[in-house]
Amino acid sequence: MYNASVKHAPIFLTVLTLVCIHWFPQLCAQGNSSGGIFTSNVVPEKSPASSIEFSGFYRFHLYGRNQHETFPNNSGKTLALVAGDLYREPMLMLKLKGLSRDRIRFSTDFMINSIYKGSSQTNQSLTLDLGLNFETTVLTDYGRFRLRSGGVAWYRQSRLTVWGNRSLNRMSLFERRPQTAVDAEAGQRYERYYANGLIDEGVRYGSRAFQGVFLEGTKLPLNFSFKGVIGKSNFNRSIVEGNDNFTACARLQNELTDSLKISYNFLQSFRRESPVSANFQQYSISTGEVVYRSKNWIAQLEAGWGRFANSQYDLGGGEAVLLNLRTNKDLRMPLTLQLYRISPQFVNVTGNFLNTTVLEVFPNVAGVGATIRTPYQGPMVGLQSPANNRQGASMNFEWSAGRLKLNAGMGCFAEIDSTNNGLTYLHNVNGQMLARLYLFGQSWGPYNALNSNYRGTYEEVNVFEADGTTPARMRKFYSVAEVQAKWKSGFERRNVYVFALGRVNTCQPKFNAAPVLKDDALLRQYSTEVDVCFEWNSKALLVMNYGVERILGNQRTDLGDSGQYLARNQTSRLMGWGMDLSLSERATLFLRHAHYRYVDPNFLENNLSGTESTLEIKVMF
Incomplete structure (x- = not known):
């Protein structure tokens, strides 16, 4: 207690001194006033804060695992x-x-981690989640201007500059996420997913976190608008705190007509590793963007130039082009087309694409780098998940027949330059289970091939030449196919939802428009996930899940230790059930229980099985 008082004494004295300096002249003036007569009939002055709002949630989460x-x-x-x-x-x-009375907005998020994790004060103290943010808006004859600063805020600009990792909403609804909102009725979330496939992932979804100064201007002359930020991001942290590191972004947009918009986007990122070191890293991006809306379709084209350099080498400049074309949802069969080409020199970790060419671009900071590390070498990803050093095309369509809704897609992609990188695939089944075994672990597991990030796991695979030891240098080609079926049926006024999702992802040394299902492919990934949701009434819903994933490699990839020297032959299974019970309009209880299995007969030590259970009570207020 004594040490804490001594520690905070300078801060207390500083605050007390400032208060005395500010109020002492006013107190003296009041004491010398001769005309003042004391009265209790004083008209109260308006509070400096004219309005204050509170909201939030309480989330009790109990987790159990038996291996x-x-x-x-x-x-x-x-x-x-x-x-x-x-x-x-x-x-x-x-x-x-x-x-405030001066029209200055302020906001902050207070949080408490679980108080049941032990006696450590770090678990029980009230802390700021994202800091204290201030915002003010100024209305003038020339436009509306908004200034924000303080803590961490979420920002989005364009897909090639600043944009969160967003892809198609093809997923299983069995796993719970803390950002998921609470509905008045238990089945509303499943009804929304059946109707339009949209799931609310919170304010962070599709945006990036920055701490700095944000400036935005709208309703400017000639239909111009702009926004930008200069500050810091987790994606550009230095090893030593206090070193020079910043990211600056800006967007200038003009709405030429109701259907046509053009924009210029800019991004500059710089990082110095230490004050005395010459080690630095920087990259810059400039893009132009055009969005055209017609009655039946929308086209969005972004193209630009990027350059990456650090103290060891200079990649030079490279181009990037991204085209998205989608038809109106009201059509009988809505279509979505994506074409892109992103050169290996176009490096950015805050855009809506993966970096596969510069490993050093990820910050090597303890507790930070692993949390934002994405699949690096040869990622086998789903549709509408671009990567640099890659070009390709994908198409998706939707179709409905009565209560049955189908959406499916196919894509093919090719690397631009040959590399000696291996392959990376994300676990569609049991990925979150593996991530919970080792939070944010890199190169872990019995074969040092697993990597965990936020609620997900990806595995790395080496690719060799014919001799089986030399890393293969080649251009790799990727093919993806996905199909999802959603069905709803009323049974005695009770809704039954069935969601089935199948995915095929392959990588091969030659171009192929469709996935290669034979051993010619370097690696093949098949996965199927089925959710069955039975709405007992408006307050209770039963959900069941089954998932299976198969990973098959050929003899040019890693060979196992079973004595037969065979490649990957992984199987992951998940079978679970759960219940959503609405306690009130703003409180819900979620129960989940699952059996998992992860095994490979050719890699004997890849053998996991067990059960997981969670009980969650979430109350919104």
Whole structure:
């Protein structure tokens, strides 16, 4: 107690001194006033804060895991019981918003992590989630201007400059996410997913986090508008705190007509590793963007030039072109077409594409780098998930027949320059389970091939020449096919939802428009996920899930240790059930229980099985 008082004494004295300097002249003036007569009939002055709003949620999360089969390097603990989310997700979130008399808006999020994780004060203290943000808006004859600063805020600009990783909403609804909102009725979330496939992932979805100064101008003369930010981002952190690192972004837009908009986007990022070191890293991007809307379709084209350099080498400049074309949803069969080409020199970790050419672009900061690290070498990803050093095309369509809704797509992609990188695939089934075994781990597991990021896991695969030891240098080609069926049926006034999702993803040394299903492919990935949701009434819903994933490699990839020297032959299975129980319009109880299995007969130590259970109570206020 004494140490804490001594520690905070300078801060207290500083604040006290400032208060005295500010108020002392006023107190003296009041004391010398001769005409003042004391009265209790004083008209109260308006509070400096004219309006304050509170909102937030309480989320109790109980997690249990019982492992039947473990990795050989397991610590020996097979049973885990945790009260609280394994990630840094708040148990209690209190959002405060206010508007001052001078029309200055302020907001902050107070959070408490789980108080059930032990006696550590770091788990029980009330802290700021994203800092304290201030915002003011100025209305003039020339436009509307908004200034924001303070804590962390979310920002989005364009797909090639600043845009969160967004793809098609093809997913299983069995896994719970803390950002998921609470509905008045248990089945509303499943009804929305059946109707339009949209799932609310929170304010962060599709945006990037920045801390700095944000400026925005709208309703400017000649239909111009702009927005920008200069500040810091987790994607550009230095190893030593306090070093020079910043990111500056800006967007200038002009709405020529109601159907045509043109924009210029800019991004500059710089990082110095230490004050005395000459090590630095920087990249810059400039793009032009055109959006055209007609009665039946929308076209969005963005093209630009990027350049990356650091203290060791200069990649030079490279181009990027991204075209999205989609028809009106009201058509009988809506279509979506995406064409892109992103050169290996076009490097950016804040855009809506993956970086596969410069590993050093990810910050090597403890506790930060692993959390934002994305698949690096040869990622086998789904549709509408671009990557640099790659070009290709994909098409998706939707079709309905009565209560049955289908959406499917296919794409083919090719690397621009040959590399000696291997391959990376994301686990569609049991990916979140593996991530919970080792949070944000890199190169872990019995074969050091697994990597965990936020609620997901990807695995790395080496590709060799014919001798089986030399890393293969080649251009790789990728083919993807996805299909999802959604069906709804009324049974005695109770809704039944069935969601089935199938995906095929292959990589091969030659171009092929469709996935290669034979051993000619370097790696093949098949996955199927089925959700069955039975709405008992407006307050209760039963959900069941089954998922299976198969990974097959050929003899040019890693060979196992079973004695037969065979490539990957992985199988992942997940079978679970759960219940959503609406306690009130703003409170819901979620229960989940699942059996998992992860096995490969050719890699003997890849053998996992067990069960996971979660109980979650979320209350919005």
